[in-house]
Structure formats: structure tokens, C-alpha cells
Amino acid sequence: MADSILDEAYERVSQTGPERNGWLSNHAPMAAEALDRAGRSAEVHPWLDSYADLMTERPRGIARIAPDEWRDPLGDPVRTGDWLSFFDREMVEEPWRAVLVRWWPRLLPGIAAGATHGVIRVGHAVRALLDAETPARVGELGQGLAYWAARWQPLAPAGAGPYRASDPRAALDAVPRVPDQRYGIRARLAQLADLPGWADAAGAVPGSGSPTDRLGDVVEAAVLRYGTHGHGNEVMMVHAATAPNAVLRCLPALPESLWPASLDAGWAASAAVTAAYAPAEGRPAPAAPAGVDPEEVVERAMATGDPHAIKFADTAVDAYRHGAGVPALAAAARCSAALATE
Structure with missing residues (x-):
């Protein structure tokens, strides 16, 4: 049915x-x-x-x-x-x-x-x-x-690596911010080519292990970082997590020869959204609502009616199951609360 x-x-x-x-x-x-x-x-x-x-x-x-x-x-x-x-x-x-x-x-x-x-x-x-x-x-x-x-649109070129075995959350924290954040995403992404440090940040894919594990870690880090930095733009910062998660969802249907490039692109997309919309300062991580679970998170997202809240809750549940635990659900609850007031 x-x-x-x-x-x-x-x-x-x-x-x-x-x-x-x-x-x-x-x-x-x-x-x-x-x-x-x-x-x-x-x-x-x-x-x-x-x-x-x-x-x-x-x-x-x-x-x-x-x-x-x-x-x-x-x-x-x-x-x-x-x-x-x-x-x-x-x-x-x-x-x-x-x-x-x-x-x-x-x-x-x-x-x-x-x-x-x-x-x-x-x-x-x-x-x-x-x-x-x-x-x-x-x-x-x-x-x-x-x-x-x-709508095919490339990002500014990334560096050639090397891959670094660093924490994805720390890597997102290190992504430089575009200087002019007054306009929409196309104007912001256009600044990446001249942004000092962008090529190195975009090319140095964080984490270790298989491409699926590393992409899962990037998604998890982006979900958790939304909880502290999503206020930079409650809608657009959602995509720092949902874009790499979309790539991750496609990997089982693709030959493994395409996985490394997919990992690179998924990380670059997350880094680009972070550069374009993340605020200069974070806020304390949200506390999880009492008794929160995946079903409750989806219910809160549905109550907003907002598709970004629904899709972020969907990705946050994936991160929760990947290993992020309740903090991922708390980030989704914060997202729904923010978008409910839009």
C-alpha cells in the first residue's frame, strides 16, 4: 500500500x-x-x-x-x-x-x-x-x-588533496566563509574561486575508511553543525547535510569505480554551502527534547509543513542511525522549530 x-x-x-x-x-x-x-x-x-x-x-x-x-x-x-x-x-x-x-x-x-x-x-x-x-x-x-x-553548475575547483584523516566536523569548522553574504546562492558560490583557502578546504576530504563511511561521517557532521550554525540561514544550511546524503544514497546503484569522485563531490557540496551560509559564530548545541526519537522528529517536521524541515529530519534520522545519536535528532528539532516560524 x-x-x-x-x-x-x-x-x-x-x-x-x-x-x-x-x-x-x-x-x-x-x-x-x-x-x-x-x-x-x-x-x-x-x-x-x-x-x-x-x-x-x-x-x-x-x-x-x-x-x-x-x-x-x-x-x-x-x-x-x-x-x-x-x-x-x-x-x-x-x-x-x-x-x-x-x-x-x-x-x-x-x-x-x-x-x-x-x-x-x-x-x-x-x-x-x-x-x-x-x-x-x-x-x-x-x-x-x-x-x-x-541547472548543471560546477563549483570553483578544489585542490588535489591529499586526503586528510581529520574529523569532518573540524573540517567544516575550517571552511572559509565567502566575504559578501548579501545575495543568493549563485552570487555566493561565484566568490569561491577567489576565496583564500577554498581550494585546500574543498580538496582535503576529511575522514578515513571507505567512501561510504566517509560520506556518512560528513553527513553526520553537517547535521550536528546545523544545530550550532543553522541560524546563519535555516533553509540553505540544510543542504550542507542533504546534498552529501543524496550522493551517499546513490552509491549502492553505482560501480565502486565512481565512489571516490562521488565522495569528493559530496564533500565539496557540503563545504560550499558551509562557506556560503554558515555564520561566523556558532551557538550552543541544542538540548534534545524529552523523549525525542526518530518518529517524533518526523512529526515535528511534518507539523511545520516545510519541505526543508521534512528533508532535514529525514537526513538527521540517517545520521542518528549512522552513529550521531540523539544530538542529530536535537538538530532536526531545532530546524523544525526555526522553520515553523518562517
Whole structure:
């Protein structure tokens, strides 16, 4: 029953565009999958009802993108409709895993796409597909890949390493901040190329062990750091955790040869959001509400109605299970409290 509800949700939003107002992401498919995963499938359609006015029609295309002519329209949001049609064809002509493996190394360098929502949407779709392969989920993966391709945006180059066996939380603390934080994410990310220390911070991936362990540690650190630094921007700082977690969710569907580059990109995305939005000073870590558990954290996020609160709670539960424990749930509770007042 839960599977059919998620598929119905994907079908319901399949003719909507990936953005509204020119650049704000359509969070409907991501939040729907997060609610379904949390065992709250009965809440999926009511939440979509509340979000319906924020969805727009799927954009029309301009010209067909040929399989061997993908480079020129990459990162052109005017071609969003063409990219949606392109990946509709791709997902019909080949198994979804083959499409993902071919396009992952093409899209990964542009991980900043849509304020990292491109990779985040793909991560939710892949997690759903790893649970059950259905036409609706295959179609949703295609739409996520199309959005990523249309908004493809590389970060400023990172250094070449070497990898350092340092604590990911300390590494996030060491990320330099962009000097001008008055404008949106594109203006902030544009400053990274000239930011002293950015290349070294972005290239020195913290932690040790396998790429999956290291990405899990980065996600955990970003969740915990939200508890102390999320006030810099309660919405945007969410992505310091959800972007690398999206990469982590895709690894089981990818060959291990792609894991090292995925780790690099996931860390760079987290570092970039940190550089762009983290405040200069942190606040004391939040105390966990009495009796808090994963179910309670999801309930608090749902009560806000905010998709970022829902997705952050989803990632915080992953961090809790990875080893962060109750402090990760406390960070999610702080996020929901902040976004409830937005």
C-alpha cells in the first residue's frame, strides 16, 4: 500500500515543472519520498494538497537534444523542457541503472545545480528505486536527472588533496566563509574561486575508511553543525547535510569505480554551502527534547509543513542511525522549530 501511494504521488507531480518563479525548486517529489520512507505514507497526499499551489506546469521544449549533442545545452535552464523529454526517452530505452551510471560522471562536476537540489532529487529517486522498481519511480529519476542537467553548475575547483584523516566536523569548522553574504546562492558560490583557502578546504576530504563511511561521517557532521550554525540561514544550511546524503544514497546503484569522485563531490557540496551560509559564530548545541526519537522528529517536521524541515529530519534520522545519536535528532528539532516560524 505504501509503495502504491508513493507511485501515485510521483504520477501526480510528473507533469509539473522542476522549478517555480524561475529558480525555486519543486520540493514535492522529494518530500513525498521522505514522508513515505518515514512510514508516513498516509500523509503524502494531504501534504501534496497543501503544496499544490506552489507547483507549476511542466515546461515545453524548444528543440530535441540528440544523444551525442548533450554538452552544449548542459546547464542551460532555458532547455529544461528539452532535458525532461530527453530523459523520458533515456529511461524508456535503457534500464535506469545504465542511464544513471552513464550520466553520473557527466553531472557530478555540476553538483551545485539548483542549489544542490538536482542531486538531492536524484538521491531520493534512487533510494525509492532501490526499494522497488516501478515505472513511476523510473520516471521520477529521469525528471531528477533532467533538472540536474538543466541547472548543471560546477563549483570553483578544489585542490588535489591529499586526503586528510581529520574529523569532518573540524573540517567544516575550517571552511572559509565567502566575504559578501548579501545575495543568493549563485552570487555566493561565484566568490569561491577567489576565496583564500577554498581550494585546500574543498580538496582535503576529511575522514578515513571507505567512501561510504566517509560520506556518512560528513553527513553526520553537517547535521550536528546545523544545530550550532543553522541560524546563519535555516533553509540553505540544510543542504550542507542533504546534498552529501543524496550522493551517499546513490552509491549502492553505482560501480565502486565512481565512489571516490562521488565522495569528493559530496564533500565539496557540503563545504560550499558551509562557506556560503554558515555564520561566523556558532551557538550552543541544542538540548534534545524529552523523549525525542526518530518518529517524533518526523512529526515535528511534518507539523511545520516545510519541505526543508521534512528533508532535514529525514537526513538527521540517517545520521542518528549512522552513529550521531540523539544530538542529530536535537538538530532536526531545532530546524523544525526555526522553520515553523518562517
